[in-house]
Amino acid sequence: MSTVSTRSTGARTSDDRVRRTLDVTRSLLLRSGYKRTTMDEIARRADIGKGTIYLSWDTKDDLIRTLVIQEIVGVCQDISRIAVLRPAVARLSEFSRELFTLVFKYPLFRALYTYDKETLGRACDDPQLGFQCYRFTTFTPFRDYLRMLHESGMWDPSHGFALDALLSGFIKLHLHAEIAGAKPDLAAHADSLAGLIRSSFEPADQVPAEELTDPARRTVEIFDGAAAKYRAKLIPQPLAASV
Template identity: 55%
Template sequence: MDITRALLLQSGYKRTTIDEIARKADIGKGTVYLSWDTKDDLIRSLVIHDIIDVCDDVSNWAGTESDAPTLPSLSRRMFTLIFKYPLFRALYTRDRYILGRTCDDPSLNFQSYRITTFTPFRKYLGMLADNRALDGTTGRDSQYFSLDALMWGFIKLHLLSSTEASINDSAANLAELVRRSFGPWRTPAAATLKTISRKTAEIFKAAADEYRAMLGVPFFGTRTATASA
């Protein structure tokens, strides 16, 4: 899988073929087809692995972070994860050069450019609202639109920037704007913060498990393997 990932990022979707994957991995094409019917199936699996890694990261972080995962802090975390996992970023930015048709796969439950359509993130926002930890002066749909616009704007400008602005600096600036727009403007009670941490970890862990179930077929090799597809 490492080889396929590298080919997609270096050569793009069209030039990444099963023949080239097999040649680079020093295996027969039939070995690849034992696990995946098509190139798109393989790419979809790779994207799901990135999504799982993102969900696991958030779940582990929410359960151990000293500060509760309020919307500003989780927005900062998601920004850094989008840049950490390139196929997840390609899905978010609808990069058809890298992912091809996988960008539009409805089974991934993700609408490009809109982090609020990512199922666990949407559930997380609902949980914040239930715990009165989501402020703002507009309705829920307007809040989601504004949050998507902020996140997408920061991602896009960082990708286009000719400066050497660090990802952490951009993430911190995003978090501050999110705080000013959506709060929490007053620090929630300690019990509320504890609940937010626990439920955030649960939401993203459940999402990771659901995406694992979507894989459905065994994989040969792992991300750290030296001779995987």
């Protein structure tokens, strides 16, 4: 049977159920946390039979993993799009500015980065996600990006720990200010981070802007490839039955 035929009403309903289930689960996790987000509560709020949810996800952890992977994919896709539009993002300082901003755009990605088990539960330790808390330098696409910078003479690998420490410090302080209700200026903090990384880690003789085309292209390839690999980890989500 062809997979490019016109979609039926049932298929659209299935997609609606998937979207509703994911949206409700994300909302509950962020508001109530992992322990209070139950499959019963998800089903009730999404107005979907619990048995229908189990057609796609065996456990609550599988459902949460789907949400986290979606956000990782979103981060990778955003970086790729930005690098297409602004080749200067190939520089570590500009890249870090964008990454810092994306951490606060994607709350479940941030919870994974900060090892927030109260929000994500077991997903924080899920080997399928390939992520170590507070260590962007071990995150495969970021590691590949840094390797590319090193090959281009734009990064010294011996600075990896210092880079992780600087990134995590900025993210923690900004997050704590948000929690305290201080309404910190995200753009200003991103600018400060970029400035410190520029002065601390980038070579004094900067690669001219006109020579950033190839590093930017490789940045796009790295994060497009990472998005595709993470997308392949997503569990199929039929939700075709109505219970």
